[in-house]
Amino acid sequence: MANSVASVSANVNSIPIINGTNFKDWKENIEIILGCIDLDLALRTEQPPTPMASSTPEDKRDHEKWDHSNRMSIMIIKRDIPEVFRGTVSEDITTAKEFLAEIEKRFAKKR
Template identity: 60%
Template sequence: MKLVFVLYSANSSSAATIFANINSIPMLNGTNFKEWKRHLLIVLGCMDIDLALREEQPAPITAKSTLDIKRDFERWDRSNCMSLMIMKHIIPEAFRGTESEKITQAKVSFMKLRNVF
């Protein structure tokens, strides 16, 4: 499979660029986990949304949270949401199972898949 990466930046993003990145990740089929993981991590890293896979969830925002804490939480939350959406898009429903709907963290979902394969 030929792999084409399109670098993503917030200033020049477009739907076509995002879809090209996502579509370059092979569909997980049960025998290609290493390849799938490698492509997923490269794409999420290039799109700068791999934070939720690299870091634990920050403490929830409170009334006493500083702007920096709020910014960090919002950045992690966006990364988590986007990573989960992309992972669910490239994993057949048969591999996700009903439990996947209860998982709210990309890192947890990724670790469960890693343990299966």
């Protein structure tokens, strides 16, 4: 367990802080690291429906796994964004995929 925590920490620490010139590399690093530590589910798939009392155990498990991926992904993404920009993303954005899209709007170079 300690080895896996150290590995995750080392991987996350290797992501550069985003600035006005490195968005493409930063995003690629985020996607690779989240994939390597198996937290990219929320970036790859849509949010499953909120489980109900009648939901199957598999539906509940899938939602829990997606929710964990989403929460951890947002934390990792926020960690590598200057604090001044974190507050510019709307509180209404609750998924890692949407959060990443908002950051892209602010940092990606216009072509």
